[in-house]
Amino acid sequence: MQFLGLDIGSSSIKASVIDGETGVCLASATHPEVELQINAPRPGWAEQNPDTWWESTKEVVRLLHKSPVFNKDKIGGIGIAYQMHGLVAIDKNLIPVRPSIIWCDSRAVEIGEKAFAEIGKEKCLTHFLNSPGNFTASKIKWVKENEPETYNKIYKIMLPGDYIVLKLTGEIITTVSGLSEGIMWDFKENGLANILLRYYDIDTTSIPDIAPTFGLQGEITEKAARELGLTKGIPITYRAGDQPNNALSLNVLKPGEIAATAGTSGVVYGVSDEIKYDSLSRVNTFAHVNHSPENPRLGVLLCINGTGILNSWLKKITGIQSFNNMNSLAADVPVGSDGLTILPFGNGAERILQNKNIGSQILGIDLNRHTKGHIIRAAHEGIAFSFKYGVDIMEEIGIETNVIRAGNANMFLSPVFRETLAGITGAAIELYNTDGSIGAARGAGIGTAYYKSAKDAFANLNIVKTIRSEKNQKLDMAYQTWKSKLNANL
Secondary structure (H helix, E strand, O other): OEEEEEEEOOOOEEEEEEEOOOOOEEEEEEEOOOOOOOEOOOOOOOEEOHHHHHHHHHHHHHHHOOOOOOOHHHEEEEEEEEOOOOEEEEOOOOOEOOOEEOOOOOOOHHHHHHHHHHHOHHHHHHHHOOOOOOOHHHHHHHHHHHOHHHHOOOOEEEOHHHHHHHHHHOOOEEOHHHHHHOOOEEOOOOEEOHHHHHHOOOOHHHOOEEOOOEOOOOEOOHHHHHHHOOOOOOEEEEEEEHHHHHHHHOOOOOOOOEEEEEOOOEEEEEEEOOOOOOOOOOOEEEEOOOOOOOOOOEEEEEEEOOOHHHHHHHHHHHOOOOHHHHHHHHHOOOOOHHHOEEEOOOOOOEHHHOOEOOOOEEEOOOOOOOOHHHHHHHHHHHHHHHHHHHHHHHHHOOOOOOEEEEEOOHHHHOHHHHHHHHHHHOOEEEEEOOOHHHHHHHHHHHHOOOOOOHHHHOOOOOEEEEEOOOOOHHHHHHHHHHHHHHHOOO
8 A cells, every 4th residue: 555645845845655564665755846935025024825825736746656666555554744833724615815924924913923922821821821922813813803704704714734634635624733833722612722812813613623643534535536636535534734734744743852853944842741831932832643632642833934935035046056065175174164253033023032033144254264164164154053043942942852763865965064053062963864745644544543553654664864063152142142142133
């Protein structure tokens, strides 16, 4: 049996098919080759057309058909990972009423901060484990306040993954994990976050019904099967936001385990079996994929919006042909980049900075000394330092980071980034050959009960590389310099 995983990102859509018996990835594809467009009608805004995700989903599955080992008749289940915190609003014809307000859009920051103050910080944190912040519920409120005609057309409110399931199955459903990421779940009451939804005057009938994270979420319709070249009736058996799914893909399911990713944004994600939240809401707590009221599994998520996107931006403006070439240039520059410092925060408001948007900054340029290599190294160090800054916050609330698991991809392909991160945190970094789409495929296998347990599903997941790096004085000095320049902007 084969399992198909779809990863609905803001940059691209990726699909992978795995062999159920061996867990081996048989084929993968990504669409488009260039990044999906993010529209910014105003500063701080970020929108995408949900149907763009669906069109790329169709294209990426068509690409899989070119693989001789892909067999549509052997697909036993489909799993879906998706960009978190986005808002998709549809009308009664199941058509989006406006572009999706995606994860890095910061227009609702003030709305969330006002709700946090007026509902009460203690009540928000004990019920939702988070400030309403700039999450999905606050984005809905923004539409209600600023686009009332559009709001009045809304039939159902969805997350990006919910919309892809709708296109595949015709079912309008969500999950507890998804609702928690939108701050629409009350952990204390084990139900919808009625306190916040009433405060925002959001009609709870617009919230989809709830399906399990693992288990039947619908079957592919004849129309969707025709468009994808798949067999009608294939079940959707798993769905999760990209970061809980990344943790799943790395077999991070137990308390004390840590997952990280450093694509467009950077994330450190720890699992806890206890209620943990940051009083300043700089990190966030959501229901993990294996959470239940009887057996709590909470994902404590540190997100840095401006990480890999800085690296991509540098590649674009410098004209360097490949990320490998960038990595080589960075490796030729000493620790500390000869006094050049980069703050990577240039992709919207940052939760770890208490929702401030300080932009990305290049500081201390010496026009007689600094080269492209210095700028690239300073960027890679700055991204690692931002992880360290966030890890310190997580440790304040009791999440230890002795070992960090990550996919062997994106920024973790940079020796400077991963060695700096290992050196400054003191954590061992374990790299694996997996990604979100492969994780979603494994999740589908768990959801169909093909695998008896998660242990069975990840029996063949092996470490590719382990990075350990001793702390050194130069690295610590570089971090303290970076931190002082960050604090000057806060």
